[in-house]
Amino acid sequence: MLRKLLKIVLILALLLFLVQIGLHLYRTWQDKLEVPLTPPVSTFSMGKMASQVSLLGINTNEISYNDASLPFVDLFRSANPFQENVLRLKAESVTYDANGWPNNLNGGEAGTRFLGELPADALPAGEYTVLYDGEGEIRYGNDAKLITHSPGRDTITLEAGVNARLDASLVIADSNPEDYVRNIRILPPGGICQHNPLKRVMDASACAGDAGMYLSFADHYAEIVFNPDYLDFMKDFQAIRFMPMSGITRNPEAHWQDRPSMAEATWGGTYGARGAPLEIMVELANRLQKDAWFNLPHAADDDYVREYATYVRDHLNPELKIYLEYSNEIWNTNFNHGEYTQKKGIEMALGLNAADVGYEYYTIRAREIFTMWEQVFGGRERFVRVLGGWDTRPDFAEKVLSYNDTYQAVDALAIAPYFGGNIKGYREAETVEDIFHLTTAPDSYRSLPEVLEKVQRHAQLAQQFGVTLLGYEGGQGLVDWATRKPDQHPNPLFFAANRDPRMGKLYTEFLEGWQQAGGQLMMLFSAPRICQWYGCWGLKEHIRQPREQAPKYAAVLAFIATHPPHPVPAPPKPAHNPLAIAPRNPNDPLIVWRPAVDPERVFFIENPITLDLLLEGTVWDKRNLFGKWQGRWDDDFLFLTVRVYDSKRVFDSAHPADDDSVGFLIDTDNSRDAKLDGKHDFHLIFACDREQVVLGKDSAPLSAGALRSIRFDMREFYDGYVLEAWIPWQALGMNPAIKDRVSVNVEVNDDDDGGTRDGKIAWMAQDKQALTDPRQWGVVLFSGR
Incomplete structure (x- = not known):
């Protein structure tokens, strides 16, 4: 009997040994990948981070080399795809693998930018580690300088030039087609302490003397994933809207297999190319314990919708709330979403008016998506069905909520109240005082008083239709789209106004007005961004900008601290359309x-x-x-x-x-x-x-x-x-x-x-x-x- 027991113990020990070897080989193979093929799993504690309860959420940014929020610890995640050839290299004959890595240069070169136009303080000084697989040579440009080189590992510095801006690029100058350069990772100096992933440290000495608690970026990038400065910024908000990060704008993808993947060379790029994988967005929400706002692409087919819902159901913390929105601003003719919905409405013979049938198709498809999610989740308790509105057009809200009684199938109406739109007046302005006057004058177009009046009107509509009023975006909107350079008038005045303490006071007034009108969750726009000719949208101008230099950000944090939310139950759904409109008198002038x-x-x-x-x-x-x-x-x-x-x-x-x-x-x-x-x-x-x-x-x-x-x-x-x-x-x-x-x-x-x-x-x-x-x-x- 004893011999049999010993034999069984030996067999079990051998099996355990073989399993450990298998796991070791799997991890070794997986470490060679750019990022894990499965979602990263946190191996460190979030500590005692308080979860904010607030009326305010935040929009992410589009993934780009000039994204000043710098969300990822691996800087190459935000580079432009090599195929876009932003460096204008001799790349006509270069071929690429399925993930976008140049697999044969064919006598040319392949390169890209991974930083652009960023303030010098956006990243810490020091030596950055570049890791890559394959055989070849990488050449660095702009503010990136090579310090040391060894196979598969370079050391570079990133120091801003005389313009005080960080621009960095790299070029694959030589690559062995049999073992081509791939899986490039660009990692900052230092790391984090395992018990505090929201704070960047330079070495193990900062981790309470316990070297085992120190996780360097160079060795643990795959599990750290997110820039600790980014996590520290995002932690103060109740919810995260992933629309920009997911690459929704002008994105033609329709099939699940076309979505952004974990194995892609980069997640940055131009319209249609950029976008973070769903796995990354869910992981960010889980790590920060924040509610998640997802936008489905306008052309997504039913399989895409169901697969998306299934992944969120199975991987997002079930205690977190989900906000579900179909596309983004389908009324906005600057985006192809609007034209797409109009064409679909015409195909369905909904009517002759392209704009109206586009709105009608939008409600039809949104309801179909809500139904599919309800089927996947086995109910709708976990998510909020959001219908997008138009902040200056309450009549649009009336149309989409009324059409086929759509209000019965949605939980919330969301608008984007931006104040500051008197372009003619701004172009004639000479001082920052002029800008503030136009932004606050009651008779000025899109002034703060006018915008809050429209908020009040939408709040009344939401009450009448039995839905909650949300803000999918909001804040100041000082921008002149006719300009193309940051020093063109009136851009310097816009930038100065955004940096002025008076802008912080306007944000407080805006948010108080929103709350007093009955608005619930407001998703501010946006995470830190640089000021450029296309606007100064970020609450901060870069992720490491001090609070005292960012009046919008300071005002928002003060509002969160002093204005606890007062959740209001959604009003009851009316049995009949509350705004059934009588037919127009045909003799009334249009x-x-x-x-x-x-x-x-x-x-x-x-x-x-x-x-x-x-x-x-x-x-x-x-x-x-x-x-x-x-x-x-x-x-x-x-x-x-x-x-x-x-x-x-x-x-x-x-x-x-x-x-x-x-x-x-x-x-x-x-x-x-x-x-x-x-x-x-x-x-x-x-x-x-x-x-x-x-x-x-x-x-x-x-x-x-x-x-x-x-x-x-x-x-x-x-x-x-x-x-x-x-x-x-x-x-x-x-x-x-x-x-x-x-x-x-x-x-x-x-x-x-x-x-x-x-x-x-x-x-x-x-x-x-x-x-x-x-x-x-x-x-x-x-x-x-």
């Missing part, structure tokens, strides 16, 4: 025509009217079939301006309506009959290849002299053309006066391949017969100012 008092600006499009109702064709594209228009008037003329976006101009048909052309329809007596009456209803067609206007079918007749009196100019642009027309009232038999009304419509005909036209859009329509039915046209009021 727009006004203002007098043309400035001869030099009669054709200047100001607050243009959109042309995007698809009457003919099946494919709609803002670059090929889109327009804007405007009318001005005086005693003698109607001044008509139409800006058309068209990728190709065609004019080869006998009738101009089959070519690229603009049609203008006017019912001069505002009778609004069911069809053109042949007396007072005119249809004027302006064609690109004609010198004289052409009358459309069933138009009231015009004499040869009247036709010749209508002058117009069609100027071609790289992306379309502009119509400017002088239409004499005498030709139309009109003598307009202030407060008169007419019915009007505008059409754009599009031909892409010769023959008959391929598409048609218009201003006003309920159905495809709109241009022959004046009842559907828009009513215009003649204004005296």
Whole structure:
């Protein structure tokens, strides 16, 4: 019996020994990877870090070499992909592996930037370790200088030049295709103490004399992952919005296999390329014990949505709250999300108005996503269903909450209240005092009082619809998008205002106003960023900037300390749509025509009217079939301006309506009959290849002299053309006066391949017969100012 027991013990000991060898070999293999293929697991304690309970959250930044928040301990995580060739090297023949590493230079070079335009103090001084696998040579540039080299390991310094900014690059100058240079990691000096991952230390002596508690960045980067300065900044906020870090903006990815992966060479880059893996975002929320706000890509298919939900369900701390939002700012025409939702709405035949069907598709897809997450989670207790709003447009919130009673399927309406938008006034400003005056004057566009008024309106809407009001972004918004350099006026004044103690006071007033209006969680924008021509958005200008030098950040921390949240239960859902809108009176004016008092600006499009109702064709594209228009008037003329976006101009048909052309329809007596009456209803067609206007079918007749009196100019642009027309009232038999009304419509005909036209859009329509039915046209009021 004893022999059998000894034999069993020996077998078990042998098996345990083999398991330990296997684990050792696995870890050795895994250490050779750039980062672990599985999410990093914390091997150190977060200590006694207090978890903030606050009304305030924070937005992350896009991953880029000039991201001053520096979220990762490995600086190369934020480098641009080699394929983008930001250094403009001879790289035409370079090939890359599946993760973006150059696997054959083919006589060229491959390089990238990993730091750019950062303040000198954003990173600690000292020697940085560069680790890499493979055989080859790495050359360093800008402020990165090589100190020592050995196979697979370099030592460099990073010291800002005379411009006091850190810029750093590297070039793979030589690489063995059989064992190419890859898995580059750039690691700062020092490390952390295992019991305090929020504090950077330079050596083991700082860890209470216990050398075993010291984790150097160079040896433990794979488990440390995050810059301790970054963790220390993020710890003070209740929630983290990952929209920028995940690379949502202009991101075309639709399939789960296309998402950012842990093994990619870098996570930085331009639109569509950058983005952190979901594993990293979940790990950050878990380590800091912060609620997580996730945005799903606009084109994500159902499999993507379900896989995303499954990972979050299985890996995010179940005690943390989840905020779930479909895409980001689909109303914002600067992003392709808006065009995508509009196209999908048109494909689904939701209507003719591209903007409205885009909003409708947004609500449809958001509800589908919410339903899929509920199925994956087995309920919706863990997440908040967020519908994005438009801070200056309460009517947008009304539309999306009302459409098919969407308010019944969401928990929160989120807006982004930014104060400071009086661009004309800012351009005329001469001092920082002027900037603050415009930012606080009640009658100034997007001033703080005006923004808080819009917050109050949205809070009332949220209450009526039984949802919570959140802020997905918010703060100051001093930026002039027409500039391209930081020293261009008014940018220096904007930067000075952001650095002024008065800005901290405005943040306090803003946040108090938000809370008093009933707003709940506000996700401030954003983590530390440099001030550039595109704005000074960060609460700090770099991650290591002292609190006393960052008035916005200081004000936010003071607010958190003095304003504990008062969670308000979501109001009950109304049984019926609380804002069911009565049909519009068809005789009410939709727009006004203002007098043309400035001869030099009669054709200047100001607050243009959109042309995007698809009457003919099946494919709609803002670059090929889109327009804007405007009318001005005086005693003698109607001044008509139409800006058309068209990728190709065609004019080869006998009738101009089959070519690229603009049609203008006017019912001069505002009778609004069911069809053109042949007396007072005119249809004027302006064609690109004609010198004289052409009358459309069933138009009231015009004499040869009247036709010749209508002058117009069609100027071609790289992306379309502009119509400017002088239409004499005498030709139309009109003598307009202030407060008169007419019915009007505008059409754009599009031909892409010769023959008959391929598409048609218009201003006003309920159905495809709109241009022959004046009842559907828009009513215009003649204004005296």
